Amino acid sequence: EGCFGLGGLYDEGLGTTQNYQEAIDAYAKACVLKHPESCYNLGIIYDRKIKGNAAQAVTYYQKSCNFDMAKGCYVLGVAYEKGFLEVKQSNHKAVIYYLKACRLDDGQACRALGSLFENGDAGLDEDFEVAFDYLQKACGLNNSGGCASLGSMYMLGRYVKKDPQEAFKFFKQACDMGSAASCSRMGFMYSQGDAVPKDLRKALDNYERGCDMGDEVGCFALAGMYYNMKDKENAIMIYDKGCKLGMKQACENLTNLRGY
Template identity: 30%
Template sequence: MLAGRPAVLFGFALLCALFLSCGGKKQQGPDVEEKDVDPELTGAVTSCEEGEAAGCYRLANMEANEAALRHQQNCEDQDFASCAQLATMYEYGIGVPTSPGNAFKLYKMGCAGGVGMACRGLAELYHSGEHVDRNLGLASAFYGKACAMGDKLSCTDMAWLHLGKGDFEADPKKGVELLQRFCDEGNSAACVGLGDAYDRGDGVKADKVKAVEILTAACEKKNTVACYKIALINATEGKGQNMEKATELFVAACEAGYPAGCVSVADLYLAGDVLELDLSEAAAYFYKACDLGSAEACTELGLMYIDGDGVEKSYKEAGTLYQLGCDGGDPRGCGNLGLLKQLGAEMDKDLVAAERLFKEACAGGIEEACAALEGMKAPSK
């Protein structure tokens, strides 16, 4: 692993944030006997603390299973916030098998019980149309309901819906008015949306100066996305003349916990134009982005472990990172892990798993994975 950096990858970090179940075992009093400690759990904790990403990943899954059981019991006891948390776990397959049907049902329960994030969950399902029939009218209604319950992200999403296109009767002017209203009320996410609208000319005349002004105010209030947006504007305007300022903002966004900022810094170290070429620093920033939840960063770091670029070459470590990337939704991670499984590179050869992973990657648009899948089906000569 990278020297001086914790081995906790994004799966574990995300679970800690969502489910408040970190550290491998609960606080124990002096009267608790050692036999009460699960040896498998202890092994995972030790492995993670020693810098093994696989141990951290195993620990994250164990923590997720425990969290799911707890939320299930609490939901049955009419704790609607737990219903909403459990819905998220079912939607993304965290600690429980992925089940869009259960997620939808639990989001409905949570929303009816007055939990804003549950109403937002329903809105997002209707907005994306991934697991239910796409219905932007219902998406807008549930975003509005969640917003009224104090869910600020939903306020912004509702406004953005008015700026978009589709089967919803969009009203860009109303979208900007909503963003302006929510921004004036102190919703920094809405300020980011408003700045974006002025930057791109969505529902309002494009005005880069005003966009930067709005985003700067949000950035000064510690909104990391706003800082990142300003960095992007600085990087793209004036033919890159503002790259020094952009880099400074990318670093600030990363240090504040915004993964896209970390990825941008890593890319700059890889390019060697603005920042001096430094593969170790690039790996370190990809590592941080992966830890913060960027599936793409996990995959990129896996590639660096394959080639030994800035890190010690390790197919095993690459496999763990590809798994994280795949689980996070990056089809490249699925395809790359499939190849390692097919070859048995520092792991057990598993052609069944390889075929499944190639299918996932192929469905995600990775042509090489489609070719690999066809190659597995072709009769050997």
């Protein structure tokens, strides 16, 4: 723990001059003693802070994973799925690392497995029951993407019986965890009275939450509400934000409102 703590001070420049080499030396001593977070932090340094050391990053992420650090396993899963860190893309290896990370209660890894099984990616057969189970676990581990995916399943009746109330429950969980799109979906449900009593004030509030977190659909819907309320100034401001987030229709509406 002493070497790990010292490594952290040099790594972050806390109370001393930031010095990655000193951090590496300290973390390496702790990693040899099977301190998983030290191995993981070495991976981070070689991955993100000292360029051109992808192989070293993989080595230390692997060590952290071997010592049952879920984050290390998850990062390796992403690397093999996407072909990052100069590793040869391998869906098979990605699944192996995601499985271990998920067993170690990493919500992101469970979410990734849910998506792979849902879509039949990574050489896996589509298995909706398995996908649902992994997404449920991800959501239970406070992964917003897992909760949002469950909400979409229930909203669309995809692989499960359509249940807007269950959908709303999962969208709310995801929104509270920071899923911008889920906040916007709640806004839509309030605007339509779908599974919840129609409430335009709550619709506006949730569209605003989604927009503030960067969801262009939420911005577009929010601007439309302001326009219908004859609040041109706010409509222009929010359409402008939606346009900057990449929504073409928001750009067109903005141009029309500005009159040029």
